[in-house]
Amino acid sequence: MGMSNLTRLSEFILLGLSSRPEDQKPLFALFLIIYLITLMGNLLIILAIRSDPQLQKPMYFFLSILSFADICYTTVIVPKMLVNFLSEKKTISYAGCLAQMYFFLVFGNIDNYLLAAMAIDRYVAICNPLHYVTVMNHRHCILLTAFSNIFSSLHSLLHVLLVNRLTFCVSNVIHHFFCDVYPVLKLSCSSTFVNEVVAMTEGLASVMAPFVCIIISYLRILIAILKIPSASGKHKAFSTCSSHLTVVTLYYGSISYVYFQPLSSYTVKNRIATINYTVLTSMLNPFIYSLRNKDMKQGLEKLINRIKSQINRFSSRKTNTIHGP
Template structure:
């Protein structure tokens, strides 16, 4: 059972820095990042929803990814911004529980969703003639629901096993949000079971998604190399380049954080790493997926600027 004192008083977050000047600079930085993240991902969702040209499986998954990214960032950044303006960075016990569940949920959903997107690219490039048959709207909906369920159930396991521990060493959490490694460091009980859960449940979601993504791209690369023309190879690779960039950035940092022995954790240094995959990556995703994407550019022009352009402007944008 949880320590009664901790359950009543909650935790104190040590944050990213104690320096007042640095806190102001970081407040401005994360505020700008958060605004760009919400606006960028909202714009992607609106554009994909309103443009019939983007009603395809690939953009359906990108739309899901944008929704997840907004929720992912919102689970930590608003509280972080508030803490930059506070002398004592408190979070209640149940607030900490909710934050951990939300952060791990949306992180897990993103992992599985990126693997599903790699599978979509595999079918598009390696099985082009059967693409519409295999990636039907019914299949896309089923895959999306499974992604969300996998992330939510994975997070439930982590949250239950983490908050059943007694937290009696200290109330000071060496992080800017409630995450598994710093919470385990505060427990005065044996955390072996929790570490097993991290490696099994978390490992299945993170490494499983990562391996499926890598396998998909091995087959994709083999198929691209068989294309005889250079222009054909370039066109095929361009449809995967954005997704591959997101996968590399996201999985690289998240694997470093969770899938390694607990003895190698350095809480002073590792609390900065989640900034990359939990805050920066959600901001970059809509930029990466829209950068040099003529279909998105054309849809944006048609939706938001059509009345200011001649009828053929959207076509010319392509």
């Protein structure tokens, strides 16, 4: 039954953020700028962490992986979105849609688990500083990262396989700017009961388990900070967590608004809210972590100075080559 039904539908049409022709070029320019800032910001974070010995700590190891995941996360969505802004036929193939859905879910869930790993790191650093080196050693960091990758891949595969078994025969217009699960489910003319049950059980658990871990970690951190006698000590302890808390609030605030509701209530407002955790959070993460973290700020300054010196050295060599001895 599955294969015969799939032949009826070879592609979807992505409606995008706006169907008005006059909006397409301004939206293209806006999201191109956001995408380039996202790539540049996260790449600088990765290079700064990899090149600075002072940043060879578990927190920054997870941050570098998070920055890489954010680059992949936005690359899954934004380039196709940019192409569609400038084309009249805003289509995506059936296989392309499922592939986009799969990788969107993979990197979104990796972000989710990395945020939990970073919360655990802060909890151990503040509440059990004497055991920090033992608990958050390189092997444990690698295992946490591997778990987030493997579990996210299996989670995403489950949802994509469940979508692949559905029949699409009424409409192929997706009221969204990419192939998200809920907008695609709304097009199905077969029962989506199993998909919805899995989304509200396994899907909810895969999001809530890291979130609960983050909440418990920060409650324990808060209790530990309140026990610190000096005001300066409290401020220093809290400042190490503030950037991570800001990112967690942005990410989970928007994702809970979109997904923690029935399929029937999925509307255009959800499209706008989706931009927060798919595009804006990935762009803002480098700024949040660099502006609110002294070590990260110093690492970026060292990297930028190193890049400037390399450019100056290259320019002087080029000038000497042109003018000769």
